[in-house]
Amino acid sequence: xxxxxxxxxxxxxxxxxxxxxxxxxxxxxxxxxxxxxxxxxxxxxxxxxxxxxxxxxxxxxxxxxxxxxxxxxxxxxxxxxxxxxxxxxxxxxxxxxxxxxxxxxxxxxxxxxxxxxxxxxxxxxxxxxxxxxxxxxxxxxxxxxxxxxxxxxxxxxx
Amino acid sequence: xxxxxxxxxxxxxxxxxxxxxxxxxxxxxxxxxxxxxxxxxxxxxxxxxxxxxxxxxxxxxxxxxxxxxxxxxxxxxxxxxxxxxxxxxxxxxxxxxxxxxxxxxxxxxxxxxxxxxxxxxxxxxxxxxxxxxxxxxxxxxxxxxxxxxxxxxxxxxxxxxxxxxxxxxxxxxxxxxxxxxxxxxxxxxxxxxxxxxxxxxxxxxxxxxxxxxxxxxxxxxxxxxxxxxxxxxxxxxxxxxxxxxxxxxxxxxxxxxxxxxxxxxxxxxxxxxxxxxxxxxxxxxxxxxxxxxxxxxxxxxxxxxxxxxxxxx
Numbered sequence: 001x002x003x004x005x006x007x008x009x010x011x012x013x014x015x016x017x018x019x020x021x022x023x024x025x026x027x028x029x030x031x032x033x034x035x036x037x038x039x040x041x042x043x044x045x046x047x048x049x050x051x052x053x054x055x056x057x058x059x060x061x062x063x064x065x066x067x068x069x070x071x072x073x074x075x076x077x078x079x080x081x082x083x084x085x086x087x088x089x090x091x092x093x094x095x096x097x098x099x100x101x102x103x104x105x106x107x108x109x110x111x112x113x114x115x116x117x118x119x120x121x122x123x124x125x126x127x128x129x130x131x132x133x134x135x136x137x138x139x140x141x142x143x144x145x146x147x148x149x150x151x152x153x154x155x156x157x158x
Numbered sequence: 159x160x161x162x163x164x165x166x167x168x169x170x171x172x173x174x175x176x177x178x179x180x181x182x183x184x185x186x187x188x189x190x191x192x193x194x195x196x197x198x199x200x201x202x203x204x205x206x207x208x209x210x211x212x213x214x215x216x217x218x219x220x221x222x223x224x225x226x227x228x229x230x231x232x233x234x235x236x237x238x239x240x241x242x243x244x245x246x247x248x249x250x251x252x253x254x255x256x257x258x259x260x261x262x263x264x265x266x267x268x269x270x271x272x273x274x275x276x277x278x279x280x281x282x283x284x285x286x287x288x289x290x291x292x293x294x295x296x297x298x299x300x301x302x303x304x305x306x307x308x309x310x311x312x313x314x315x316x317x318x319x320x321x322x323x324x325x326x327x328x329x330x331x332x333x334x335x336x337x338x339x340x341x342x343x344x345x346x347x348x349x350x351x352x353x354x355x356x357x358x359x360x361x362x363x364x365x366x367x368x369x370x371x372x373x374x375x376x377x378x379x380x381x382x383x384x385x386x387x388x389x390x391x392x393x394x395x396x397x398x399x400x401x402x403x404x405x406x407x408x409x410x411x412x413x414x415x416x417x418x419x420x421x422x423x424x425x426x427x428x429x430x431x432x433x434x435x436x437x438x439x440x441x442x443x444x445x446x447x448x449x450x451x452x453x454x455x456x457x458x459x460x461x462x463x464x465x466x467x468x469x470x471x
Binding site: 114116141142143146 | 354
């Protein structure tokens, strides 16, 4: 294999989300609303897809300049990338590195798959309880439906 | 335990202790010396977004029996809902009219939970689509306890359309809160209990000793059960003139002659309305309990109103 070194947009201050399964970075950026954020702030957002990784083979990586999301907000990444790591950088120095944790409650980022659920008919923000980690299973706060796998669909913030 | 001001939305919100407490209060309210005065100055809003006969009538009579009044609507087509008013706004509006409690039935799942979030006053779920109907489950549990003197350790068979029946799902989940129940699910394979509930039954074995069996013939289990809970095989689940519907209805039909080997105290229950699943000749047997069960619905709803309105503690 040919050695290649690829660096993407070194950031001085912000957040790096690493160890994302290959192909999931775009979905994560949509769920976190990074597109809208970039439009608003003009800050750099770098999305790397299919990087080589000793532990994962291929992985994705996201770097967001000047972003300071709370742990809770970043924990939604765990629904898509359970083994992702978050590195917080300030003035070129790593100030914190942690793994994402699966939250107990998920907010209005998921669409309830039950078409008879009130959330699909009224303007009401969704709320879901994580009832199982493996496979990741959610229960709708309103209709009480439990669902997992491909039924977990994320709202796309454009 | 104090139920004053509390919502009743889902059986999943209630612990076994809370259920037991409600069931214990039923005879207290039923035989209360001042029953007619208990809710003298209370008014219940009935928000019925879809038609209902038994639930609606029994809630109305329950409120009247406690000396209270009812208002609201029973047909959403004559309200602002047709002007596309949101559920949230409809509930908010009624919340501000000076009612003391809201009883809501709605075709959408989760509507009662949303209503409870919109309202300051307590909300009772009288059925949110195929999701929950907690007052039905409580009256089922009350009827079981009344006839068997206990719930722990009973053998309870559920028969018919177990795939789509809200009452049997909710009853199963409630029974899993009790100890050592044996559940027998009798249905055609096409209408079997959903896998998610079977998984819950499996988990409950370790925690509470619950066991379950899936079977296909009523006759195989009739001598073992304490309660035979029959349900209707709904026409709307089948295509027009489906031969399967007739076939299932003839197999999952209880007749008096089948009850010969039943335990003397065994009771047949049914959430009603029945179609063909219980032959009329069963009515005359000592096992028939479905009409008393429906009547218990009135007493259970009186009790819930009294507890939630805080007039009985």
